[in-house]
Amino acid sequence: MDILVIGGGGREHAIVWALKKSPKAGRIYCAPGNAGIGQIAECVPIAVNEFDKLTAFAAEKQVGLVVVGPDDPLADGIVDAFEAKEIPVFGPRKNAAEIEGSKTFMKDLLHKYNIPTAAYEKFDSYDAALAYLNTQKAPIVIKADGLAAGKGVTVAHSMEEAHQALQDIMVTKVFGESGAQVVIEQFLEGQEMSILSFVDGEIVHPMPAAQDHKQVFDGDRGPNTGGMGTYSPLPHIDPAIIEDAIENIIKPTAKAMVAEGRPFRGVLFAGLMIQPDGTPTTVEFNARFGDPETQVVLPRLKSDLLEVFLAAVNGTLADVEIEWSDEATVCVVLASEGYPASYPKGLPIEGLQSAGNEGDAIVFHAGTALNAEGQFVTNGGRVLGVVGLGAGIAEARDKAYEQAEQITFKGKQNRTDIATKALV
Numbered sequence: 001m002d003i004l005v006i007g008g009g010g011r012e013h014a015i016v017w018a019l020k021k022s023p024k025a026g027r028i029y030c031a032p033g034n035a036g037i038g039q040i041a042e043c044v045p046i047a048v049n050e051f052d053k054l055t056a057f058a059a060e061k062q063v064g065l066v067v068v069g070p071d072d073p074l075a076d077g078i079v080d081a082f083e084a085k086e087i088p089v090f091g092p093r094k095n096a097a098e099i100e101g102s103k104t105f106m107k108d109l110l111h112k113y114n115i116p117t118a119a120y121e122k123f124d125s126y127d128a129a130l131a132y133l134n135t136q137k138a139p140i141v142i143k144a145d146g147l148a149a150g151k152g153v154t155v156a157h158s159m160e161e162a163h164q165a166l167q168d169i170m171v172t173k174v175f176g177e178s179g180a181q182v183v184i185e186q187f188l189e190g191q192e193m194s195i196l197s198f199v200d201g202e203i204v205h206p207m208p209a210a211q212d213h214k215q216v217f218d219g220d221r222g223p224n225t226g227g228m229g230t231y232s233p234l235p236h237i238d239p240a241i242i243e244d245a246i247e248n249i250i251k252p253t254a255k256a257m258v259a260e261g262r263p264f265r266g267v268l269f270a271g272l273m274i275q276p277d278g279t280p281t282t283v284e285f286n287a288r289f290g291d292p293e294t295q296v297v298l299p300r301l302k303s304d305l306l307e308v309f310l311a312a313v314n315g316t317l318a319d320v321e322i323e324w325s326d327e328a329t330v331c332v333v334l335a336s337e338g339y340p341a342s343y344p345k346g347l348p349i350e351g352l353q354s355a356g357n358e359g360d361a362i363v364f365h366a367g368t369a370l371n372a373e374g375q376f377v378t379n380g381g382r383v384l385g386v387v388g389l390g391a392g393i394a395e396a397r398d399k400a401y402e403q404a405e406q407i408t409f410k411g412k413q414n415r416t417d418i419a420t421k422a423l424v
């Protein structure tokens with residue numbers, strides 16, 4: 001079966017890498033892909049928002065399955081576009097992707113079905129939001145309703161910061177229409193974790209939990225990024241807490257989506273906060289694989305990913321058993337100088353050949369391209385994700401950093417403390 005994967009980051013490299021292992025997989029196309037993906041699949045120069053071109057390409061190549069990576073096309077209805085052409089596609093329809101695309105929708109849904117989440121108020125006018133904000137105290141959280149490339153949330157530690165965030169969203173409109181509504185939310189204390197699940201309606205198969213490192217510098221300092229590293233499993237978290245989140249948050253949410261007439265099919269990503277008393281509560285839902293969570297979760301998948309996707313698409317997800325390895329994985333992101341602000345592109349990357357691509361370490365490309373001489377060069381903020389595998393977090397972590405050190409490019413930056421929290 002030929003397959004089309006949509007997207008071009010580290011997440012999509014990991015998806016393509018996992019699909020490639022399936023005996024059923026034929027040609028794998030990736031639109032637009034990147035230089036690393038190009039080593040194992042056929043990259044197609046179509047952007048993720050060009051639905052007409054993508055559906056035409058899939059029809060022409062008669063692909064048996066389309067897999068969608070990024071959030072924006074899902075929120076814009078890419079799955080509906082493929083379904084209209086009767087092309088099998090793994091991912092949520094537009095009305096289900098709204099669980100990520102609209103924070104007010106997500107919060108109202110959880111509230112209606114009594115699913116744990118931080119207390120909140122929502123507003124569609126600046127004056128009303130400001131009046132409410134003036135009755136609150138810092139710390140407090142201000143969220144633009146719509147997608148904002150991961151930048152729409154401010155955890156304000158002072159009221160000045162909160163006022164500024166509200167102004168940016170609703171007056172200056174830095175996120176455009178995404179800021180037409182705003183959520184003002186209670187600040188939650190605790191430790192975060194992510195649980196991704198394969199979902200079809202009420203059927204939920206959770207993947208192993210992972211933790212992300214959002215800030216750019218060691219010790220969780222500096223501005224937020226798309227993610228500087230991840231690891232899985234979480235040996236320092238009581239498994240009962242993970243079970244609690246699955247039973248009392250993720251499964252009820254899948255059920256609620258069905259009850260609302262918006263059955264979710266795809267990967268449902270729960271962003272959770274483990275509160276100081278050990279109870280998990282919901283920070284957010286995403287409607288897709290996480291990046292870089294996928295890079296640490298899929299290498300632990302022992303089952304055939306293509307079979308899992310097909311079961312979801314064919315309505316037989318309840319019948320599949322999904323197996324995971326006990327191995328630990330740690331992903332260290334190598335980023336460009338200046339990221340998450342502006343950064344240079346086109347810098348040659350050395351040492352990729354010596355860095356392993358199988359066995360104990362895997363290098364997933366995020367922002368890479370080939371220059372005219374056929375050499376790998378940087379082409380994004382996050383350039384590579386180096387994943388180490390081992391019997392435990394310590395071994396996986398050593399493998400990841402060993403490989404990460406062999407790879408060099410001018411201005412390379414990475415955190416040196418990925419997964420240290422889990423060294424128990």
Ligand SMILES: Nc1ncnc2c1ncn2[C@@H]1O[C@H](COP(=O)(O)OP(=O)(O)OP(=O)(O)O)[C@@H](O)[C@H]1O
Nearest residue numbers: 118141150151152153155185186187188271283284
């Ligand atoms: N109520 C809260 N209390 C404390 N921290 C919070 C709260 N809500 C959000 N955060 C912090 O802000 C981050 C981003 O929030 P959220 O996940 O809602 O936004 P997002 O832009 O959708 O993120 P992503 O890009 O990961 O999808 C969270 O991972 C968490 O660290």
Ligand SMILES: [Mg+2]
Nearest residue numbers: 100284285286
């Ligand atoms: Mg989100």
